[in-house]
Amino acid sequence: MNISIPSILLSLGGKCLLNWALVFLQRKHIWRSFVGVFSVSLAIVDTALTLIFTTIHFHIGGHLFLLDLQLTRYHICLVVQILGQVYSALQWPVVVIASFDYFYTIFLQPAASKAKWIGRSFVTILLWCLASFYIFLLSEFVPVLEDVSHHQIHQCWVFHTTQILQVVTLLSLTLSCAALHAVCTTPSIQNPQLKDQITDQSKTHSRRSVVCQVLHIFLNTWALLLIFLAVLLLLPVGIPSYLGLNVAWLCFLNSFVIAVVLCVVCPTLQLAQGLAAVPPDSFCEWKFKFNLAAEDRT
Template sequence: MMTAPPSENCSLTYQLHQTHQPLDFNYLLFLILLGKIILNVLTLGMRRKNTCQNFMEYFCISLAFVDLLLLVNISVISYFRDFVLLGIRFTRYHICLFTQIISFTYGFLHFPVVLIACVDYYLNFSKPTKLSFKCQTLFYFLTIVLLWMSVLGYVLGSPGVSRALKTWSAYSHPCPFYISSQSSWLSWSMLGVLLVALITSWSEVITLVRAIRITSYMSETILYFPFLSHSSYMANSKKILLSKLLVCFLGTWFPFVLLQVIILSLQVQIPAYVEMNVPWLYFVNSFLIATVYWFNCHKLNLIHVTLPVDPFVSWKCCFIPLIIPNLGQMEKPISIII
């Protein structure tokens, strides 16, 4: 009985390893993207209705669409394995290439998205008149398309990124992905601001938590904060509002804040195509809205100013006492949190 030389056995083993590993990697990538898309859909489904009034809302929808498009492309390439479309030959190598390009694109989007969202909230808060719904939708659509095209063009045209893609193409397995530093800096910044704000208004937060009442207002269940006299409120408006914003924000996003602390503490390396997701963007969105409220404390008037709508955090309870100080007598509390 003849046996192959040791070198041939090693070569055969290596070839088999090379043949089966891409399938395992593609299957794992498919599951990761499928899980991310399900999470995106669930998050978009859980938001409050009629909140598509700002840039961040439309961008979250566009991100969910790009994730779905990437999953479809990966599924088609994995199924056909080797095919030609419009004169371009697609193989399983393009699964890794496309995901790398998307990772770079997502990784460079954090700062631009946050900057545009800040400008959007500032303009919506300061200008007295608003565009019609159709004009506003068209403006956001064009802005998002321009943003995606600009960042994608930068990724494909940047010498550093092109060099990285060529270098990584030498590695068939495992397929390396870009780890964004923008998200880390953004997370550290938000956690730092939350920590400073919590330390600054710790006593007020404890007092509020002990005195919060759950009541109904206009057929909606809200938190009711005890209201001080008008003169006392105006003298300490920013400090009092800060404590209310902290209670509302942490009451909604505390699990996500804890997750960010764990990720940053353990220095978990998350690929950019996973890290940029809809729940993360809504978390940042709530933080930005709270920041806008605090900086514009002197303008908060529910009659003359249209406040930004948050899909998850009900900020209304922070401002209702400004116009209805006797709400506690008008509405019967459902329960009292002690």
């Protein structure tokens, strides 16, 4: 679809303000997870590109020289399209890396150290580089530019993103299967000893309690956004690719991945005994769930 350059600049400016507002909201624990570190990098990239685009657009004549390279409105459209493709390519890797990060946090409960956020920063930089190399060298991406003078360019062709709906669909199916499995699981009766049967039944009820509380806490926080995404899935409405990756989406994804990891892996005993660490989340109070699970098991 074609979007005017002023509209692109306004939407990017609003995205930058939202990004930094959410980063500031999570400032106390922003470095304690991969998603937090990646959110900071995303806010920096968006802000830098928005300032460059705005300078080019409002410069006299619509062009600017930088290191003997003439930057024009062509470059705004070109970089917006490339940026959208890079953002789309980053969606699934962020989900996978965040899942491993939370699995490591929940089960191993590593001590806080400076090396951890340095490692997450390195992974974040590497991920940006790999995504960029993929778009330039391996993908079949072809930019769409008007064959007119840069003085006459007032709109840019922008691609839609479908990765958001793919991610939400897969995570929702995984979460639903985990909840269904927890509800339908019956305690084992093959052990002849009554004590073992009671233990198995207690574990089953504890697992159900954990899954139910995870779903309850997550839906109480993000139900409206899930309804909005469901409407987008049913209606032929596209999300511009350069807006597809933002800190608000990462905050939702952070809670979603935590919920999926807890429901699928569900370390019931560790949670009940307080032996599992809780990944940082500024929107969902997962600690309340663990207290309830411990009381239910007791």
